[in-house]
Amino acid sequence: MNPARHWVEMLTDTIHRFFIWIIVASYFIAALLPGFGIWIREVELGSIVFFQNKIDLSLPPLMLSLLLFNAGLGVKTKELTQLAHKPLLLLSGLAGNLVTPLAFIIGISFIMKFWHNPEEVQHILVGLALVASMPIAGASTAWAQNANGNLALSLGLVLLTTLLSPLLTPLVLHAVGFVTTGDYSEDLHEIAADGVITFLGIWVILPSLLGILAHRLIGEHRLAGAKSHVKLINYCILLLLNYSNASLSLPKALSQPDVDFLAVMLIIVVMLCIAAFATGYLLARIFRANRKDMASLMFGLGMNNNGTGLVLVSVALADHPQVMLPIIFYNLVQHLTASFVDFALFQRGAKLYKPA
Numbered sequence: 114m115n116p117a118r119h120w121v122e123m124l125t126d127t128i129h130r131f132f133i134w135i136i137v138a139s140y141f142i143a144a145l146l147p148g149f150g151i152w153i154r155e156v157e158l159g160s161i162v163f164f165q166n167k168i169d170l171s172l173p174p175l176m177l178s179l180l181l182f183n184a185g186l187g188v189k190t191k192e193l194t195q196l197a198h199k200p201l202l203l204l205s206g207l208a209g210n211l212v213t214p215l216a217f218i219i220g221i222s223f224i225m226k227f228w229h230n231p232e233e234v235q236h237i238l239v240g241l242a243l244v245a246s247m248p249i250a251g252a253s254t255a256w257a258q259n260a261n262g263n264l265a266l267s268l269g270l271v272l273l274t275t276l277l278s279p280l281l282t283p284l285v286l287h288a289v290g291f292v293t294t295g296d297y298s299e300d301l302h303e304i305a306a307d308g309v310i311t312f313l314g315i316w317v318i319l320p321s322l323l324g325i326l327a328h329r330l331i332g333e334h335r336l337a338g339a340k341s342h343v344k345l346i347n348y349c350i351l352l353l354l355n356y357s358n359a360s361l362s363l364p365k366a367l368s369q370p371d372v373d374f375l376a377v378m379l380i381i382v383v384m385l386c387i388a389a390f391a392t393g394y395l396l397a398r399i400f401r402a403n404r405k406d407m408a409s410l411m412f413g414l415g416m417n418n419n420g421t422g423l424v425l426v427s428v429a430l431a432d433h434p435q436v437m438l439p440i441i442f443y444n445l446v447q448h449l450t451a452s453f454v455d456f457a458l459f460q461r462g463a464k465l466y467k468p469a
Contacts, residue, residue, distance in 0.1 A: 154361070415454070
């Protein structure tokens with residue numbers, strides 16, 4: 114093996130094992146040393162015209178598009194043909210990914226009417242709206258694969274929610290816009306009516322499709338040798354995106370901590386994440402699915418593409434940086450919950466699940 118490739122693989126494996134803690138470290142660095150992260154956000158790279166829309170180019174959306182291109186590059190289209198045998202599982206996963214978080218947010222909006230600070234309630238609701246409206250995270254396929262899940266179902270859920278995001282994301286944002294108030298409600302409706310479709314089309318859908326096309330043109334055999342390099346690039350991009358986005362909100366949150374706000378936000382985020390994973394479990398039981406399908410449903414419904422949500426907030430809601438906090442919290446919580454679910458159900462507790 115080429116020595117350089119060997120070192121890349123070793124480094125990639127090390128990052129993979131400790132990735133959640135590296136993300137946590139990046140948040141602490143963002144809180145203490147936000148300067149470089151803010152600089153990343155402020156770099157201007159000109160503009161382009163796309164279907165008569167002027168698009169300003171900056172580093173965060175470009176990094177996001179590269180991340181989605183690499184995700185498409187890893188899609189094996191042959192595996193997706195297996196989904197024709199289980200369309201109900203795929204469609205139920207899509208419905209669960211839409212209905213569960215939306216119902217949760219609407220319920221929380223009524224409960225939080227008793228909270229003493231209405232502004233903090235809006236921060237939480239808008240942040241949760243961005244979490245709920247995003248496609249399923251590509252990282253869910255890695256968790257499902259580690260748990261010996263149905264990789265075709267995992268990929269199908271990621272691709273389906275990604276391709277339908279121009280329809281589903283505005284739907285969720287409009288719905289939450291009706292339970293929020295003031296400037297926050299107006300922002301959600303404005304983003305849903307215009308900005309989010311263009312954003313998702315250019316920075317999410319297009320690079321994903323180009324990645325899938327590139328995979329077809331290059332071929333699986335030629336790509337095999339570059340997988341470790343692609344993974345390493347993805348980890349670097351994810352870390353930079355998380356650090357850069359957190360640089361806008363975490364310094365203030367930690368320098369002037371509002372303990373009760375942070376505590377209630379963490380509780381709500383954890384409850385939403387548990388509800389999402391539980392929906393995947395319940396769907397598997399309802400459809401008498403095997404453990405492989407259950408793993409894919411649980412990790413798929415529990416993990417959203419928060420990187421896209423953070424970039425969208427930083428572009429469209431820059432005047433409300435505190436909205437990023439629920440998204441940042443959810444990003445950490447979903448990985449910690451995924452780790453617990455993997456250990457409790459699919460590693461140590463493999464005998465706990467028996468098809469009905």
